[in-house]
Amino acid sequence: MDLSRLLAPRSVAVVGASSRPGTYGNQAVANLVANRFPGQVFGVHPTASTVHGVRCVPRLADLPTAPDAVVIATPAASVPGLLAEAGDIGAGGAVVFAAGFAETPGGRPTQARLRETALRYGLPVCGPNGNGIVSVTARAPMWGDACTLKRPGPIALISQSGNVAVNALASTRALRLHTVVSCGNQAVLDAADYLDTVVRFPDVRAVALYLEADGDGAKLLRALARCAERDVRVVVLKAGTSPLGASAAASHTGSVAGDARVLRAVVEEAGGVWAHHPHELLELAKALGYARPAPRAGTVIVTCSGGDAAIAADEAHRLGVPLPALAASTVTAMRTVLPATATVANPLDYTAVIFGAVKPTADLVAHAGADPAVGSVLVYYDRPADLDPDAAESWDGALAGVMAGAKRLCKPVLLASTLPELLPEPVAELLVDAGVVPVAGLREGVRCAGVLHPQAADAARLRAIAATTEAAARSAAKAAGSTGDSAGDWLSEHEAKDLLRAAGIRTPPGHLVTDADAAVTAARRLGGPVALKLSAPDLRHKSDAGALLLRVDGDAAVRAAFRHLRGLPGRSGTPVLVESMCPPGVELMIAVRRDGLVPVLVLALGGIWVEVLDDAVLVPLPGDRPTVRDRLRRLRAAPLLDGRRGHAGVDLDAVGDLALRLAELAQKADLALIELNPVIARPDGATVVDAVARRLSGRTHHE
Known part of the structure; x- marks a missing residue:
């Protein structure tokens, strides 16, 4: 199926457009209008003439043109028939909000009809029972919840959880999204279908996948x-584990x-x-979407706090992110900038003495990133949200120094707060514009730095x-x-x-036997201590069942071992395997x-x-x-x-x-x-x- 029209529509028709607040049909039209969707918007309603200023027609067949996307905001029972109408007029795809499909036993037949109709027309369908699709670049929120679009960017999100997608759209982390998909029940399309399409958009650089199946x-x-x-x-974030089934659960594998x-x-x-x-998931996708690839593994950490430096070093060790020792030339260059009380190391604690000084901070970032063993630079910086103008001066200076130092490098520079809430969105947006990756959280900063040298x-x-x-x-x-x-x-x-x-x-050499005399003969033939074990399709953990005896030596011991195994409950006729000890x-x-x-x-x-x-x-x-x-x-x-x-x-x-x-x-x-x-x-x-x-x-x- 071709999903391109559905994921980047130039025209949208909302079936079930409604003037009643709180309905999907009302919210879907309101989102398109409020976010200034530049294409054509139509409402489909049997009696209404307009909804939120959008002209309505009674049926899909009455539309003046075949829409790229049809948003269906009507009850489940009506959906298969509406999909057939959308297919008849040549629509590019559909978004179905309604629940009441295969997520409930009674709705499975309706979902089967939905799927059969979509496949008959080759019509891509998002959902049902999902929040829909938001093309941020096309300013096309085909979305069941209230949605205010922010600046578009290079990151796509495909989520089998509607709430993960809703929260990502509402987050304040300078997450510039390109396309967001809430997969719903995946009756027709699954996450792989969306991934195969969004990756073809030339301005997508990273994709976040939230998977449940x-x-x-x-x-x-x-x-x-x-x-x-x-x-x-x-x-990729995988929620939970799928059932292994009897076959896998019955084995160590x-x-x-x-x-x-x-x-x-x-x-x-x-x-x-x-x-x-x-x-x-979102911080990693943001880092991969914004940062240039690191030329090599290895990160240098720069902070004004000895505590942050120690904790970051511990996290780097736990996460397997290498912190290379700095070259002698780097140490020499840094000593010309640092106060006498500072020690040149990785992580680097440049102390609070020069916090807020633009040029020294820029020099330190540039010197750190220029080290030949370093692939990326991670700077820690916490910004309180409400600073008076006098206090903000030093924080502004420190920030300006990081951005100035980053401009002198061809390697990725990340700036992370130690606590997620200490990186306000305006600051994060400023960093993105300056080519610095903003990361919310100390551990997340180390993790993001560690993935920038791609396998x-x-x-x-x-x-x-x-x-x-x-x-x-x-x-x-x-x-x-x-x-x-x-x-x-x-x-x-x-x-x-x-x-x-x-x-x-x-x-190991061995023989399958069915009586004690044959077991003794087999053991003599093999020589030395042997192993005896029951061999049957239902015996997969022999040690647990007591169906295995090791290092059995001598005729009497072999005979006794055979009788013991055959004496286990229900095993009187089970064959016994006699093998050499390895x-x-x-x-x-x-x-x-x-x-x-x-x-x-x-x-x-x-x-x-x-x-x-x-x-x-x-x-x-x-x-x-x-x-x-x-x-x-x-x-x-x-x-x-x-x-x-x-x-x-x-x-x-x-x-x-x-x-x-x-x-x-x-x-x-x-x-x-x-x-x-x-x-x-x-x-x-x-x-x-x-x-x-x-x-x-x-x-x-x-x-």
């Missing part, structure tokens, strides 16, 4: 690929690679930024991940079509290991999950510590050996892989090859999930000790 993974990836191609940065974490891996793969709350995003790789995602969806649909069942079957351990061995993945090494978990937002490879510290330590990294598939090696290095447990205190390191190439073979196997065997835990990694290779797997179902989480 992930949506279509392949479509999101294609939109992110377009962002990468156009050098548009994306910030579901705990460490749930849907929110998969989405985060996709965002980071695309060079995007992950936010943790709405305030941070390179590979659009071709993002599209490859999209293709892999679509292939998994096709396999799931085919499986559901052939079986009529949306629940994929779990495999027993010995079945999963048969697949692994056929794929060239090493497992020499000790580093225990890892390696898994592939293909039924989430996108297929991912999961690498984690394994054994019983998977969920306790929550030390995992994800690779959206397809992957390659360098990527897998890089992700392994990001584990907190990575030092264990290199060896410590006389223990040899592991063969990382062998681990990487195993992981990539597993990904290939999962695709070829149409597996939704295959989890290897533990994998014993050693200097001589990697061996899979335990495995669970489930075939693809016909239902993906985003349907």
Whole structure:
């Protein structure tokens, strides 16, 4: 669908235009009039002739021209028919405010009719049950709440929460928005559709996404690929976690690679930024929208407070934002400006002695930013809202000094208040005009500085991940079509290991037995201590079920172990797997999950510590050996892989090859999930000790 007319309209018709205050139809017309929308505005009402001075006609078919956007402010039952009328006259799209659709069980049939009508006409529809669309650049607030537009700018906001969008429009943080979308129920369009369109606007430089549901993974990836191609940065805030479903919850993988974490891996793969709350979402988007990219990582912090310097340094350490030591030439230059009581360091406390002095402040900012190890400059500055003229002089001087110093640099300069409320909007607007990024909050200042050196995003790789995602969806649909069942079957351990061995993945030698004599014979054949374990599709946590016995040695012990396992409740006929014990090494978990937002490879510290330590990294598939090696290095447990205190390191190439073979196997065997835990990694290779797997179902989480 082409969303361009809907997102940047030159004509708008409001169906349900009303003179009655408090109605959506009244507010929608009032917003367009009050904000001086420069295009044509029409009202549609069966009897009214004008609303807020806007001419009304009885029906959409009576309009003199096909509007770019139709705002529908009528009850839910009328919407499908009105969409058909909009399609008949060639409208460019529609915004639907009404509730009473799929958010309630009784409204689902109405939403189904809405969607069917929109698709039949190829008509993009925003909503229902949302606040609408605001094109700030076109001065077109197609919005259900009162809305006063501010200065337009380079930042788009796409929100699956209406209130997040409402608050962003009302915020006083010099947030110059380009387009704001409240997605509503997403009956026709989802966040990825809007992202794919707003990124095409030449003056959009950053997009903030507030998501509650992930949506279509392949479509999101294609939109992110377009962002990468156009050098548009994306910030994502994900609210809550989607249900993992029985398949994921029944495995360790579901705990460490749930849907929110998969989405985060996709965002980071695309060079995007992950936010943790709405305030941070907007500050990050503002920084990415206003600032030039930093030429390198590394920030220098400038403040007149020793306390602020210490706290900022702590935050930088927690957030992983490097604060490089200043070069000798920088130190020398700064000493010519600083009072004798000041110490040259990063963070730099220039003391209150020169606070308010324009030239010294400008020199310090310029010297700090000129340091060859520095990529960005972060200045702390708090401005009380109500200052008398005499007091304001020193604050004005400090501010002027920061702006003058920034003009002498080709690197981004940010100015942050320590408390969000200590950066009044007029001051923030002045900074934006001067090319300085205003940030509300001490921690947010450090976080924003840390994202200005962008991670390179590979659009071709993002599209490859999209293709892999679509292939998994096709396999799931085919499986559901052939079986009529949306629940994929779990495999027993010995079945999963048969697949692994056929794929060239090493497992311990072993035998499947059904009686005690066969268990003894198998143990003799293998030699040495063995492991005995029950093997059945419903046994996925053997330790918890007591279905695993290790280091069993000797005929009598093997016989007793077999009888013990078969004596567990309901296990009298369950086969027993007898395997050689694997020499000790580093225990890892390696898994592939293909039924989430996108297929991912999961690498984690394994054994019983998977969920306790929550030390995992994800690779959206397809992957390659360098990527897998890089992700392994990001584990907190990575030092264990290199060896410590006389223990040899592991063969990382062998681990990487195993992981990539597993990904290939999962695709070829149409597996939704295959989890290897533990994998014993050693200097001589990697061996899979335990495995669970489930075939693809016909239902993906985003349907």
